[in-house]
Amino acid sequence: MSSNPTSSSPVKSTGLHTGAIKPGVAKKDPILIADHVKRQFGGLVAVDVEHVEIPRNAITALIGPNGAGKTTFFNLLTGFDTPNEGTWSFNGKSLAKVSAFKVARMGLIRTFQLTKALGLLTVMDNMKLGSTSQPGERLGASLFPFVWKKKDREIDDKAMDLLKRFKLDAKKDDFAASLSGGQRKLLEMARALMTDPELVMLDEPMAGVNPALTESLLEHILGLKKAGMTVLFVEHDMHMVRHIADWVIVMAEGRVVAEGDPHEVMKNPAVIDAYLGSHQDTDLGAVTGRITLPKLPKEK
Amino acid sequence: MDFVGILLSSLSFLLDPTTIAYALATLGLALHFGFGGLLNMGMAGFMALGAYGYAIGILYFGLPWYLAAFVGIGAAIVFALILGIPTLRLRGDYLAIVTIAAAEIVRLLLLSSAFGWFTGSADGLSGFNGPGGTVTNPHEGAGGFDQSNPIPDGTYGFVPFLDNERTWYLRIVGLSILAIAIFVVWRLVNSPWGRVIKGIREDEDAVRSLGKNVFAYKMQVLVIGGVIGALGGLMLAFSTNVNSSVYVTSLTFFLWTALLLGGAATVFGPLAGSIIFWVLQAFLGLLFPALAKAGLMPFTTIQASQVKFVIVGFALVLLVVFRPQGLFGSKKELTFVK
Ligand SMILES: Nc1ncnc2c1ncn2[C@@H]1O[C@H](COP(=O)(O)OP(=O)(O)O)[C@@H](O)[C@H]1O
Numbered sequence: 001m002s003s004n005p006t007s008s009s010p011v012k013s014t015g016l017h018t019g020a021i022k023p024g025v026a027k028k029d030p031i032l033i034a035d036h037v038k039r040q041f042g043g044l045v046a047v048d049v050e051h052v053e054i055p056r057n058a059i060t061a062l063i064g065p066n067g068a069g070k071t072t073f074f075n076l077l078t079g080f081d082t083p084n085e086g087t088w089s090f091n092g093k094s095l096a097k098v099s100a101f102k103v104a105r106m107g108l109i110r111t112f113q114l115t116k117a118l119g120l121l122t123v124m125d126n127m128k129l130g131s132t133s134q135p136g137e138r139l140g141a142s143l144f145p146f147v148w149k150k151k152d153r154e155i156d157d158k159a160m161d162l163l164k165r166f167k168l169d170a171k172k173d174d175f176a177a178s179l180s181g182g183q184r185k186l187l188e189m190a191r192a193l194m195t196d197p198e199l200v201m202l203d204e205p206m207a208g209v210n211p212a213l214t215e216s217l218l219e220h221i222l223g224l225k226k227a228g229m230t231v232l233f234v235e236h237d238m239h240m241v242r243h244i245a246d247w248v249i250v251m252a253e254g255r256v257v258a259e260g261d262p263h264e265v266m267k268n269p270a271v272i273d274a275y276l277g278s279h280q281d282t283d284l285g286a287v288t289g290r291i292t293l294p295k296l297p298k299e300k
Numbered sequence: 301m302d303f304v305g306i307l308l309s310s311l312s313f314l315l316d317p318t319t320i321a322y323a324l325a326t327l328g329l330a331l332h333f334g335f336g337g338l339l340n341m342g343m344a345g346f347m348a349l350g351a352y353g354y355a356i357g358i359l360y361f362g363l364p365w366y367l368a369a370f371v372g373i374g375a376a377i378v379f380a381l382i383l384g385i386p387t388l389r390l391r392g393d394y395l396a397i398v399t400i401a402a403a404e405i406v407r408l409l410l411l412s413s414a415f416g417w418f419t420g421s422a423d424g425l426s427g428f429n430g431p432g433g434t435v436t437n438p439h440e441g442a443g444g445f446d447q448s449n450p451i452p453d454g455t456y457g458f459v460p461f462l463d464n465e466r467t468w469y470l471r472i473v474g475l476s477i478l479a480i481a482i483f484v485v486w487r488l489v490n491s492p493w494g495r496v497i498k499g500i501r502e503d504e505d506a507v508r509s510l511g512k513n514v515f516a517y518k519m520q521v522l523v524i525g526g527v528i529g530a531l532g533g534l535m536l537a538f539s540t541n542v543n544s545s546v547y548v549t550s551l552t553f554f555l556w557t558a559l560l561l562g563g564a565a566t567v568f569g570p571l572a573g574s575i576i577f578w579v580l581q582a583f584l585g586l587l588f589p590a591l592a593k594a595g596l597m598p599f600t601t602i603q604a605s606q607v608k609f610v611i612v613g614f615a616l617v618l619l620v621v622f623r624p625q626g627l628f629g630s631k632k633e634l635t636f637v638k
């Protein structure tokens with residue numbers, strides 16, 4: 001992963017799609033494909049995605065106003081919720097009716113918008129839970145420490161490594177409950193990485209993380225791509241999206257209304273509509289951002 | 301009023317076979333709730349199945365006592381599976397409701413005269429620890445639990461532990477089972493397996509998102525804790541007759557009190573909590589009637605013997621408010637007040 005976290009203009013992946021850009025456009029090498037995925041809550045159609053493909057080894061941002069169905073879509077894709085209809089596949093394997101823990105074992109890991117740090121476990125134990133290769137997690141083997149002690153030390157080292165990168169190493173023996181909201185977000189992301197995922201789905205990873213940490217979090221996300229992973233993340237701050245995303249998918253009212261390059265997509269009338277309704281004269285960056293940033297030097 | 305006598309009788313509960321039995325059941329609850337987050341309100345049912353399974357194994361299946369013990373354990377495993385399969389996928393509180401109801405169903409079935417030929421209904425079962433054969437299939441000569449006692453007849457020990465060979469044998473067997481159970485639980489909760497179940501206690505979706513089969517883990521916890529509870533029931537059956545009136549819901553609540561007293565998320569807390577709880581129970585149960593008799597309390601002796609439950613309830617409230625982690629739990633690990 002990047003050893004030089006100061007580069008300010010990350011290398012963008014381009015040429016991800018084939019054919020004309022439109023919602024549901026085909027990708028050259030999709031890792032995840034969803035078709036006709038629909039989820040209703042009573043009369044409310046929370047998600048109704050015709051077709052969408054997530055490009056492999058790229059950073060894709062999923063944006064859209066509150067209530068657009070982003071979190072619900074995450075839940076559906078990862079087996080935490082079941083759609084009323086639809087099919088979706090990961091690496092060509094159908095995930096319909098596959099339970100959440102099996103989805104995770106296939107290499108599709110998600111984090112939660114409402115952080116799920118395991119409060120009364122230490123930060124280190126939180127991390128170690130992410131490991132997928134500890135034989136001592138089986139009931140029979142757990143009684144015999146010589147079976148799992150060595151592996152546990154390896155996991156410990158790996159966790160320490162990640163904790164250092166996320167600046168949580170000093171907290172490793174504290175209960176996760178004692179961390180700040182932002183630190184819990186970091187912990188959850190670090191814990192997800194312990195599983196060596198192929199596709200990481202982050203639901204608002206930056207929410208509640210203080211600006212100083214935000215930058216390093218962005219670096220981490222970029223680092224994931226360098227390490228060969230695919231990232232799909234939900235974020236409201238368009239400045240950040242523009243900074244790191246290779247591709248943007250826009251949802252509104254459950255549907256994918258636009259897709260495209262992060263710089264182009266915001267000019268799409270459907271997106272402006274979705275976000276602004278009648279306030280079309282407002283700057284989109286300021287509306288979608290959680291904080292109004294002073295005018296940034298234009299990124300290109 | 302014989303205060304010293306009361307004190308000594310109470311202290312005898314320190315090493316009483318019943319106290320050991322309750323400590324086992326409380327340990328099972330600690331695994332369920334303190335470590336696994338499962339709200340089992342039906343521990344009395346697991347104990348009843350352990351005890352009745354053992355007695356029925358001897359009386360009706362003609363098994364030697366040590367094999368009959370496995371009938372009791374097997375019954376508890378089946379009970380855990382029946383409870384767990386429909387409820388462990390649901391939210392935690394459902395398990396509480398279902399277990400409390402299921403334990404009552406078990407008790408009422410054991411009490412019902414419909415199965416009286418099998419369970420002894422209101423009389424319960426007896427005579428299974430002695431040398432006698434079985435009801436339907438005489439199995440002479442095998443000998444029961446009592447015949448396996450290698451201690452020569454006689455009285456051993458010192459006051460308040462001056463007891464005959466049978467009580468001492470019960471103690472030794474009970475403490476051995478308890479020691480093994482504590483060791484196993486200690487190993488389990490300090491292993492990677494234990495890390496997973498504690499994670500599930502905190503947030504099962506988070507653990508699921510890391511690729512763990514949460515349902516399977518919860519089932520394992522329910523079964524293992526249930527088996528430890530059944531061992532408690534076995535211990536009671538070793539020491540005396542079995543009767544459904546013992547395995548009532550209030551027994552479950554006493555176990556919970558002992559658990560919270562010692563510390564829910566600890567391995568030795570259940571033992572300490574059980575000892576304190578049952579010694580104190582015995583003490584107050586003897587003290588209050590004696591005080592009433594001496595005219596120092598405005599109750600009849602019968603009323604006075606019930607006052608201890610008021611005190612216990614009050615103490616439980618104070619405990620939960622002022623020391624929710626229990627006497628031996630860590631201050632930060634307030635497992636049950638989330
Ligand atoms: N469990 C649920 N029950 C009923 N409605 C829900 C549920 N989850 C989400 N919704 C509704 O579905 C819509 C999409 O929500 P969500 O996916 O959380 O949006 P987003 O993450 O894009 O802000 C919202 O209108 C929300 O109220």
Ligand SMILES: [Mg+2]
Nearest residue numbers: 070071072113
């Ligand atoms: Mg959301």
